[in-house]
Amino acid sequence: SRWLVLVASMWLQACGGVGYIYGSYSPVIKARLLYNQRQMNTLAVAKNIGGSVGIFAGSLSTVLPPWGLILLGGFQNLVGYGGIWLLVTSLALPSPLWLMCVLIMIGTNEESYYNTVSLVSAVRNFPRNRGPVVGILKGFSGLCGAIFTLAYGALLAPHQEAFILLVAVTPIIVGVIVMPIIRPLESSGITQDTKDESENMGFIYNLCLVIAAYLLVVLLIIDLLDVSxxxxxxxxxxxxxxxxxxxxxxLKLEFFKGGADAKLVEPLIPEAAGSSDSNKSAGYESSFSELEDEKRASRSLPEPLFKLKLARMRSDLYKAVAEGAVKVKRRQGPRRGEDFTLRQALMKADFLLMVGILFCGCGSGLTAIDNLGQMGQAQGYENAHMFVSMISIWNFLGRVAGGFVSEWIVREYAYPRPCVLAVAQLLMAFGHLFYATAWPLSLYVGSLLVGLSYGMHWAAFPSAVSELFGLKNFGSFYNFLTVSIPLGTILFSGVLAGSVYDNEAAKQLHGRPEDFKDGLLCEGAVCFRLTFLILMGVCIFGFGLCMLLVKRTVPVYAGLYGK
Structure with a gap:
């Protein structure tokens, strides 16, 4: 059952977003290993590179079965985070920064394997609900931080080092449980009535909201009250x-399904008869731009007159080509909405715009998430777990809501899905502004805005990529685009945030960063103010890129979803 695959994928993603928990355990690493903020941000960049570089997962997905990818990803997570736990708890062992970077890169690379398996299975099993399904799955990945925080409080608190051990062992345990289930189903074209599918998707969506609300209330109770x-x-x-x-x-579909009601789901873009043959031959019909314009203009004619006029135009154009009066304009490669190769997609401006959008939006958002622990300490909060959990919950809601809202926009209005990315960039800019001002409760408001907008990015862009460049090489597109995110964090977190923090901390101690060998602690809003003002400007630039992509893709979505 493809619904069982979806549920198993939700569980896999719920423990597959370990990169978003960095803010919870980074203060422990900083205190035990005496790292400064620049070193901590270098470690965060290595973590982001490991989580986003999916070249290996994308390549192996064509060779290994889904269960093999899950097992390999879980093993990498165990080796990487297990090694970090040993170095943090056994101070006698050498723990150079390069070794920590290698270990966290190996451990976090598990995300690319889990994402590849879950998302490829989802978009193929639910071709009519790509947006909601992607939003739900990526939402559970974002909810990972809140789930792990509650698990830590129930099982391992107050031993902070044990949090890293929990991160090391949980993904492989869950992966072994679900790996016989998750896969693209060849029979996914057979389904029950579309109404039933919408009802089941709505049920899961509402349940997601219940889970998020439950976690938010529970974590607030734990934070505000002294519970046992x-x-x-x-x-x-x-x-x-x-x-x-x-x-x-x-279970309901297994025991109460009606076989007589099952029917084929029509493909999103029906393939015309003989299209494979016409693609192989350089047919003149698809290469005459004038003929294409006349065909679109003549669609309003009755069918017999339309065919007669089309045949006459085709005959006239053949004669003109033979006499040299008309130059044949042949179409190079597929059109947007058809199946591209990665090389063909890299030649398209839309694909490069998507790279820039993720660089600005997700790169700056992940910088905020990674530095949340230190931001809380700088503003006087003793426990950063609460903010990490809150941004995890808002991240989850942003992914779930972003998937459904983007699907509603394209289905009801045939408007480009990237408009959701534009809204997310604006929300992200306001979130960075709250972080920079450090007003009362600004961390709570900033976490809400940044979490929602970051989640909306992950809900909208995978579906948009599959619509613009096809499903055939979706895994390669997804893993290539996510490389832009660690590139953003290298600049925003590794260079900008770390340098500003250490310089301000050294000023408070009346010295320079290089004068202090041990970790530097900065206090006050000044520690991150300049960083987030710059990131706000980056998101405004990203909003401009989104609007350009929306303008370019209006005809594509009108063709895909227009009534």
């Missing part, structure tokens, strides 16, 4: 029951 470990354990048990509850859909 037993109560935290009860809260965690309630979360596990909510995560298992989506199984009612595949």
């Amino acid at each position: 470990k037993l109560v935290t354990g009860i809260f965690y048990l309630g979360l596990l029951l909510l995560l298992v509850f989506p199984l009612v859909i595949p």
Whole structure:
């Protein structure tokens, strides 16, 4: 059942976003290994590179079965984060920065394997609901931080080093459980009525909202009240029951399905008869731009007159070509909406615009997420777990809501999906402004805006890529585009944020950063103000890129979804 595959993918993604938990355990690493902020941001950049570079996962996806990718990703996570846990707990072992970077890169690269398996299976099993399905799956990846925080509080608190061990062992355990289930189904073209599919998708969507609300309330209670470990354990048990509850859909369909109601789902873009032959031959019909214009203008004619006029135009153009009066304009490569190769996509401005959008939006958003622990400490908050959990929940809601809103926009209005990315860039800019001002409660408001907008990026761009460049090489497109995100964090986090923080900390100690060998601690809003003002400008530039992409893709979406 493709619904069982979806539920298993949700569980896999719920433990596959370990990169977003960096803000929870980074203060422990900084305190134990005496790193300064520039070193911590270098480690964060290595983590982002490991989580975003999916070249290996994309290449191996054509060779290994889905269960092989899941097992390999889980093993890498165990080796990487298990090694970090050993170095943090055994101070006698040497722990140079380069070794920590290698280990966290290996461990976080598990995300690319889990994402590739889950998303490729989802977009192929649910071709009519790509946006909602991608939003749900990426939402659970963003919710990983809140889930792990509650699990840590129920099972391992107050031993902070044990949080890293939890990150090391959980993904491979869950991966082994679900790896026999997750795969693209050859029979995914056979489904029940579209109405039933919409109802089931709506049920999962509402359940996602319940899970997010439950986590938000529970974590606020734990943060504001002094609850016992037993109560935290009860809260965690309630979360596990909510995560298992989506199984009612595949069970219902298995025991109460009506075989007579099953029918074929029509493809999003129906393939015309003989199209494969026409693609192989350089037919003149698709290469005459004048003929294409006349064909579109003549669609309003009755069918017999249209065919007669088209045949006459075709005959006249053949004669003109033979006499040399008309120059044949042959179409180079596929049109947007058809299947591209990665090389063909790299030659398209739309693909490069998508790279720039992710560089600005996700690069700056991930910089904020990675530095959230230090931002909380600089503003006087003792425990950064709360902010990491909150931004995780808003990230989840942004991914789920972004998927459904983008699908509603393209289905109802045939308007380009990248408009959701434009809204996300503006929200991200306002979130960075709140972080820069450090007003009362600004961390809460900034976490809400940045979490929502960051999640909206991940909900909208995979579906947009599959619509513009096809599903055939979707895994390669996805993994290539995500490379732009660590490139952004190299500049924004590794160079900008770390340098500003250490310089301000050294000023407070009346010295220079190089005068202090141990980790520097900065206090006050000044530690990150300049960083986030610059990031706000970056997001405004990203908004401009989004609007350009929207303008360029209006005809494409009108052709795909126009009534």
